[in-house]
Amino acid sequence: xxxxxxxxxxxxxxxxxxxxxxxxxxxxxxxxxxxxxxxxxxxxxxxxxxxxxxxxxxxxxxxxxxxxxxxxxxxxxxxxxxxxxxxxxxxxxxx
Amino acid sequence: xxxxxxxxxxxxxxxxxxxxxxxxxxxxxxxxxxxxxxxxxxxxxxxxxxxxxxxxxxxxxxxxxxxxxxxxxxxxxxxxxxxxxxxxxxxxxxxxxxxxxxxxxxxxxxxxxxxxxxxxxxxxxxxxxxxxxxxxxxxxxxxxxxxxxxxxxxxxxxxxxxxxxxxxxxxxxxxxxxxxxxxxxxxxxxxxxxxxxxxxxxxxxxxxxxxxxxxxxxxxxxxxxxxxxxxxxxxxxxxxxxxxxxxxxxxxxxxxxxxxxxxxxxxxxxxxxxxxxxxxxxxxxxxxxxxxxxxxxxxxxxxxxxxxxxxxxxxxxxxxxxxxxxxxxxxxxxxxxxxxxxxxxxxxxxxxxxxxxxxxxxxxxxxxxxxxxxxxxxxxxxxxxxxxxxxxxxxxxxxxxxxxxxxxxxxxxxxxxxxxxxxxxxxxxxxxxxxxxxxxxxxxxxxxxxxxxxxxxxxxxxxxxxxxxxxxxxxxxxxxxxxxxxxxxxxxxxx
Numbered sequence: 401x402x403x404x405x406x407x408x409x410x411x412x413x414x415x416x417x418x419x420x421x422x423x424x425x426x427x428x429x430x431x432x433x434x435x436x437x438x439x440x441x442x443x444x445x446x447x448x449x450x451x452x453x454x455x456x457x458x459x460x461x462x463x464x465x466x467x468x469x470x471x472x473x474x475x476x477x478x479x480x481x482x483x484x485x486x487x488x489x490x491x492x493x494x495x
Numbered sequence: 496x497x498x499x500x501x502x503x504x505x506x507x508x509x510x511x512x513x514x515x516x517x518x519x520x521x522x523x524x525x526x527x528x529x530x531x532x533x534x535x536x537x538x539x540x541x542x543x544x545x546x547x548x549x550x551x552x553x554x555x556x557x558x559x560x561x562x563x564x565x566x567x568x569x570x571x572x573x574x575x576x577x578x579x580x581x582x583x584x585x586x587x588x589x590x591x592x593x594x595x596x597x598x599x600x601x602x603x604x605x606x607x608x609x610x611x612x613x614x615x616x617x618x619x620x621x622x623x624x625x626x627x628x629x630x631x632x633x634x635x636x637x638x639x640x641x642x643x644x645x646x647x648x649x650x651x652x653x654x655x656x657x658x659x660x661x662x663x664x665x666x667x668x669x670x671x672x673x674x675x676x677x678x679x680x681x682x683x684x685x686x687x688x689x690x691x692x693x694x695x696x697x698x699x700x701x702x703x704x705x706x707x708x709x710x711x712x713x714x715x716x717x718x719x720x721x722x723x724x725x726x727x728x729x730x731x732x733x734x735x736x737x738x739x740x741x742x743x744x745x746x747x748x749x750x751x752x753x754x755x756x757x758x759x760x761x762x763x764x765x766x767x768x769x770x771x772x773x774x775x776x777x778x779x780x781x782x783x784x785x786x787x788x789x790x791x792x793x794x795x796x797x798x799x800x801x802x803x804x805x806x807x808x809x810x811x812x813x814x815x816x817x818x819x820x821x822x823x824x825x826x827x828x829x830x831x832x833x834x835x836x837x838x839x840x841x842x843x844x845x846x847x848x849x850x851x852x853x854x855x856x857x858x859x860x861x862x863x864x865x866x867x868x869x870x871x872x873x874x875x876x877x878x879x880x881x882x883x884x885x886x887x888x889x890x891x892x893x894x895x896x897x898x899x900x901x902x903x904x905x906x907x908x909x910x911x912x913x914x915x916x917x918x919x920x921x922x923x924x925x926x927x928x929x930x931x932x933x934x935x936x937x938x939x940x941x942x943x944x945x946x947x948x949x950x951x952x953x954x955x956x957x958x959x960x961x962x963x964x965x966x967x968x969x970x971x972x973x974x975x976x977x978x979x980x981x982x983x984x985x986x987x988x989x990x
Binding site for chain 2: 403408411412414415416417418419427430431433434435437438439440441442443444446449450451452453454455456458460461463472475476478479480481482488490491492493
């Protein structure tokens with residue numbers, strides 16, 4: 401399995417990270433080094449083995465479905481790069 | 496009395512209780528040491544006002560006779576922990592200026608027990624690294640140097656600032672976090688003790704997430720006794736973390752008897768890697784001999800899937816990271832890139848994440864995105880999760896045979912020089928975690944104890960791996976190893 405430049409560009413797009421065109425060959429090379437290392441996993445016989453979902457056997461705790469906090473708009477917005485009139489502000493999404 | 500900042504937690508606690516010193520005096524000694532150690536770049540956000548305020552409150556509690564073990568003891572907090580009103584940016588540019596409105600459960604519990612926060616500690620960006628070279632703050636520098644050589648060395652990573660600060664006596668102890676070895680490897684590189692508890696022992700709430708199924712917080716200290724004291728204050732059930740274990744926390748310190756007669760210590764043959772330096776081999780066999788002399792039985796064991804732990808980790812950790820780091824979108828917190836006229840929301844995401852994340856973080860997020868993408872999910876991610884099941888079963892099998900703890904080297908070498916690995920491919924750097932990463936995949940407790948020096952005078956550590964939830968027994972074995980090894984070396988002060 402080898403990653404070419406167009407796959408690297410696609411992955412960058414999916415990850416929402418801008419990668420300049422001229423950086424793609426080096427990125428593809430790095431992916432190939434790491435994926436080559438990961439390929440070792442194909443040597444393992446995993447027939448009939450369950451994929452791990454929880455490292456400690458446990459049933460997630462449940463609680464009553466009720467509101468336990470809220471009314472902290474100022475705190476929620478305090479660290480926003482752009483907040484206006486009680487909302488997060490972003491560039492125009494719809495034309 | 497020795498200089499106050501050089502005390503262990505337990506000695507300082509005893510001195511406070513006897514009235515030989517005060518928390519304010521201890522705190523001032525540490526603040527002075529911190530200000531004189533900017534060359535180590537360990538403390539990246541200093542909080543002297545908070546420290547002195549909490550020290551005064553701690554002294555009042557001690558006077559009133561209400562003093563938990565950690566009361567009045569000055570410590571450093573890794574930058575990964577959210578601390579209310581204090582910069583918490585996981586050593587990333589994307590979180591520059593972020594001041595949480597809340598406190599992580601672990602740092603809150605330490606605060607409640609009276610511990611004094613001196614400031615925030617350097618680390619690899621989002622805890623992704625083994626040398627503290629991916630930090631937006633620049634490298635943390637080890638206080639250790641090779642004999643006759645003034646090249647700057649790595650304190651290890653990702654908890655590099657924590658390790659450097661404790662080893663250089665800038666604080667009495669520090670918090671760390673460990674996803675693949677990030678407490679144990681830097682502890683070994685700097686001659687200190689570090690324990691990663693069983694997955695679920697420490698709440699992850701308020702700790703910036705890297706790989707949620709692997710991340711655990713733990714203490715980094717000057718002795719095993721200190722690790723026991725501080726771990727107890729950090730542990731406990733937290734309803735805000737759904738993976739937090741609802742189990743009673745034992746008095747770990749009371750379990751340090753040093754008696755390990757009849758304990759079965761496993762030596763896993765798969766950890767004897769090709770090309771292992773003779774010094775590491777020697778350290779390991781000497782450690783086994785010390786435990787045998789203390790009355791333990793040394794047993795040859797096999798953990799057959801060890802070889803596949805690192806590749807499985809480098810699927811699972813990036814996959815979880817790509818999901819966890821999706822939240823850094825330039826909208827709710829942290830930095831947003833400067834946009835050009837006409838840029839829409841997609842450009843905002845892409846530019847913000849390209850500018851805010853460092854190279855290693857970008858690489859791991861993209862690898863994670865790839866292994867989770869349509870068509871590759873089964874081949875990579877599901878296969879890695881199956882291998883993880885097998886790795887955990889390896890440990891379950893040896894524990895079922897009656898093994899109480901497993902002894903391994905903590906790292907494949909002593910600390911390397913800053914910049915020495917720059918030209919190596921990423922996989923070479925990942926090999927640092929070869930002995931520690933299995934423990935995270937299996938969710939087990941692991942402790943690194945300094946036991947010797949290499950030929951250049953740098954510290955080396957051994958790792959002990961315990962049964963789940965048996966940190967007390969594990970720490971007792973570590974205590975026996977520490978007592979037998981008698982490691983007392985300290986770095987000479989050059990900074």
